[in-house]
Amino acid sequence: MDILGIVGILLGILTIILFIIKKFSIIVAAPIATIVVLLFSGVPILETLFGQENSYMTALAGFIAANFAIFLLGSILAKYMDKSGATISIADKVLSVVGTKNPYNALVALFIISAILTYGGINVFVVIFAIIPMAKPLFRKLNISWKLVVIPVFGGTSTFTMTMLPGAPSLHNIVPSTALGTTLTAAPLIGIVTSIVAIVFILVFMKLSLNKSLKKNETFNVDEKVESSAVISERKLPSFIISLLPILVLLGIILLFSSVNNIIIVALIVAIVLSAILFRxxxxxxxxxxxxxATESLSSTITTGSTIAFGSIATSVPAFKGVFQAIQSIPGPPVLSLMIGTGLIGGITASAVGAIGISVANFAPIYLDMGLDPETVHRAITIGSGALSIVPYSGFLIIFNNLTGLTMKDTFAKGFISISVTHWIAMAVVVIMTLLGIA
Structure with missing residues (x-):
């Protein structure tokens, strides 16, 4: 095993985390951390950073080319929803239904909305671009800690709807389906049971966190600079139906025309044009x-792409082959090492989808040869991908912090429990079901 190379990978990860803690931009931190990895790996540094194939820059450029339109249009739609006061109108309606006496009901409502949008096939970044402006007036009127927004949004967008529930049209479910020849409803029993367990855990965690916050007398308390962007003048707010219409149209187009290429982009454009008309x-x-x-979307795209590019290089160096071998020797049922291995890749790449892509190409054939059913491999890989996908250099987390005005200190612990710990529990359920022969 290439010990020096593995040390380089670990030092690269520590470097990127340290830079984030010191409040350096991930755009600066990621290439520096990549250089650290390469210094210990015995590969050409300049070529691996700037080469025309399989380099840091090609990985970054590939991500931007594939995702910039979604980030751009999602950011613009979010701005329309925010600046028009549509988000306040929606929040008022939600409060009128769930009431103001029990803030937990509002958190559950936000959790359900996030889950429905994500399970409906809407890109997770589009969801947070739309949901954060909607959530802020809700929290302000309830006067509860803004830090709690992490739990319903992360729990709703990035757990059971992303990796567990059968039938999800997300990339997390599509990638293994394409590679393994399985359906989007692969291993339905595992998917349903882990989803139920995940939902229960998130709801309990949300309740305990809210009670703890209320006992500490925490209030909304958002920085004025951040809060100012949500301040709406005395002009009349759009009605609830008008406010919700762009989101409903967005979701409807995606669901009705899910087989059409780039339908998310088409749906976003229609929703933006509709917003421009309705909110004039x-x-x-x-x-x-x-x-x-447009300006804010550029930073978001490059931020996420930088983390993906770092992960792609860190998992391509020769030393990582030794990591693959070590993972396969983990004791216990094969499905356990498969999930742990996929989760480790998710932690290095800071991307659950990236982890799934690498795992189905490198791990899946080995475990299929061991006799694991393709559907079990499919669901195990998707669930395992979320085990460490929330790390300090995660593009999703960084963008979430930028949108909310919260800091890494405010969000990381709650985000880690909401996503990673939820997936750990789901992984334990998968192992138990496998051992009992009911998977």
Whole structure:
């Protein structure tokens, strides 16, 4: 085993985490951490960073090319929803239904909305672009800690709807289906049982966290600089139906035309055009909304792409082959080492989808040869991918913090429990079901 190379991978991860803690941009931290990995790996540094094939830059460029349109359009739609006051109108309606006496009901409502949107096939980044402006007035009116928003949003978007529930049209479910020849409903019993367990855990964790926050007398308390972006003038808010219409149209187009290529982009464009028409009375200067959305989307895209590029290089160096071998020797049923291995890749790449892609190409054939059923391999890989996908350099977490105005200290612990610990529990359920022969 290439011990020096493995040390390099670990030092690279520590480097990127240290830079994030010191509040350096991930755009700066990721290439520096990549250089650290390469220094210990015995591969050409400049070529691996700037080469025309399989380099840091090609990985970054590939991600931007594939995802920039979604980030751009999602950011603009979020700006329309925010600046028009549509999010406040929606929040008012939610409060009128769930009431203000029990803040937990509002958190559960936000959790359900996030889960429905994600399970409906909407890209997770699009969901948080839309849901955060919607959640802020809700929390403000309830006067509960804004830090709690992590739990319902992360729990709703990035756990059971992403990796466990059968039938999800997400990339997390599509990638292994394509590679293994399985259906999107692969291993339905495992998927349903782990989903139920995950939902129960998240709801309990959310309740305990809310009670703890209320006992400490924590309130909304958002920094004025961040809060100012959500301040709406005295002009009349759009009605609830009008406010919700762009989101309903977005979801409807995606669900009805799910087989059409790039349907998410088409749906976002339609939703933006509809917003421009419906909210013209609330937004006098639409050019400003477009400019702000476009500017913020650029940073979000490069931020996420940088983490993906770092992970792609860290998992391509020769030393990582030794890590693969070590993972396969983990004691216990084969499905356990498969999930742990996929989870480890997710931690290095800071991407659950990236982990799934690497795992189905490198791990799946080995475990199929061991006799594991393709459907079990499919569901085990998807569930395992979420085990360590939330790390300090995760693009999803960084963008979430930028959108909410919260810090890594505010969000990481709750985010880690909401996503990673939930997946650990699901992994334990999979192992138990496998041992009992009911998977």
């Amino acid at each position: 009375k609330q937004i006098a200067e639409q050019r400003e909304v477009l400019n702000q959305g």
